[in-house]
Amino acid sequence: MTDGNRDTSKRPTGRHGGRRGGREARVRKRKDPRLAHSPQGPDAGAYKPLSQGQLEQVLDGAHHLLETIGMGLSGEPPPAARWMLENGARLSEHERILIPRAMVEDALAKTPSSWILHALDPERSIEIAPGRPHFGTAGGAVMILDGESGRYRETTLLDVYDMARLVDTLPNIHWCYRTPVARDMETAELLDINTAYALLCGTSKPIGLSLSSAANVRAVTRMFDIALGGEGQFKRTPIAHMVQGAGVPPLRFSRERCLIKEEVIRQGFPIMVASAPQAGATSPAALAGSVVQATAEVLAGIVYANTVSSGCPLTFAAWPFVSDLRTGAMTGGSGEQAVLMAAAAQVARHLNIPASIAAGMTDAKLPDAQSGFEKGITTTLAGHAGAAMIHESAGMHASLLGCSLESFVIDDDMLGSVLRTIEGINLSQSALSFETIADVNIDGAGHYLGEAQTLDLIQSEYRYPALSDRQSIVEWEEDGCQGMAERARAYTKRILSNHHPVHISAETDDKIRAAFDIRLSKEVIGRG
Secondary structure, three states: OEEOOEEOOOOOOOOOOOOOOOHHHHHHHHOOHHHOOOOOOOOOOOOOOOOHHHHHHHHHHHHHHHHHOOEEEEOOOOHHHHHHHHOOOEEOOOOOEEOOHHHHHHHHHHOOOOEEEOOOOHHHOEEEOOOOOEEEOOOOEOEEEOOOOOOEEEOOHHHHHHHHHHHOOOOOOOEEEOOEOOOOOOOHHHHHHHHHHHHHHHOOOOEEEOOOOHHHHHHHHHHHHHHHOOOOHHHHOOOEEEEOOOEOOOOEEEHHHHHHHHHHHHOOOOEEEEEOOEEOOOEOOOHHHHHHHHHHHHHHHHHHHHHHOOOOOEEEEEOOEOEEOOOOEEOOOOHHHHHHHHHHHHHHHHOOOOEEEEOOOOOOOOOOHHHHHHHHHHHHHHHHOOOOEEEOOOOEEHHHOEEOHHHHHHHHHHHHHHHHHHHOOOOOOOOOOHHHHHHHHHHOOOOOOOOHHHHHHHHHOOOOOOOOOOOOHHHHHHOOOOOHHHHHHHHHHHHHHHOOOOOOOHHHHHHHHHHOOOOOOOOOOOOO
């Protein structure tokens, strides 16, 4: 099988594969009508860290917080908050916005249960819906691991572009949100504009951003309109989503963030209504208290979003993070983090709203054994909990402070395996293989290598890793005794040397450069 640009399989062969005499008669005899409607395997969402009673406790607790403590304000209420106060919410004696349960439930009823995250290549667009897990990148890494030296350095705009074109080739990463921060940009405006450009040129998959001002939201939308062929095109087919909270934990609306959020919604971006408190710091150390607070903050954000535009596409992006209480440092790869994010996904699925959660945030600094088991645990639980969008799932290190290009490649292999576990086992009548077993044992070769079923299922039933080592010891030694990191480094070098996407035409690129101060040269993007 070929995944992206990677040859990932060898087709086994056998002595025979066609139908033999008497097969149809034996098939008729062995058909069992009791198996005709067998289930097709588990749905995403089978993992539920909360019982039904606990789930209701979390939601009741979140509503109680909004009705009795409410959302604080930093300065004058932003426009949508004023509308909320005029239409059912009220200001407490402590100058906090109290949001009644009925207002929250009304907003939830308006929130779409699914929507399309578009891509420049329409075939790479994805449906965002509860119980339909997709994996993608996110983050804000300020350091990147140099694969050759094994040391970290500051991130640059070129790293953003390199990350995007690498992700462009990885089949199990479904969107590309900027992971490294371009620390070589002198102003916030340059950072936002050039980050959007680097992603736009680097991949034809859906992309994701966080922007620093309402003016920059408008500017980036204009860039996307140019790329899509004219004014208003982005709003019709939004190729980018935005991770944008309305508040600052604990339980406080930020006027600046709210103004950005309002502009993001008006411009047509699907929005991840995000809350990212850290247990023991900006939310209670008790995991239950942390998930209750994060749920309340996201519900307040959903009310806010629907106030700006009723029925706007969004996700329930409760991202409750965990601290190591010995030091206060974030522990993105912990077991507590895994179960907490899965609980947030369960809450969203119960509400029939797509969930965005964060998983894959190893605390390890290198793509080593710690990185592997931490990422494997957190992404697997996230997928099986039924989260629609799993951010941070590839490339991240050092509790979100660092990233590694080689890790994107390694993690893509891991995510392929995680997705396969979510697919489950096909229990259809044909998959139960009664006819095939009889053929092999009654008048066959005594093995299944050449059976038609084996050859038919080699592509559909199995996923084949691109980098994971399945060689014999002898073959591995003859191949240079390479480890996973070395194989990922070789793949990364090959892609960065040869893969310069051209889904943005030279004419369109010139129009973007005429309108904006673009710092990636034409030579860098392969147009020099």
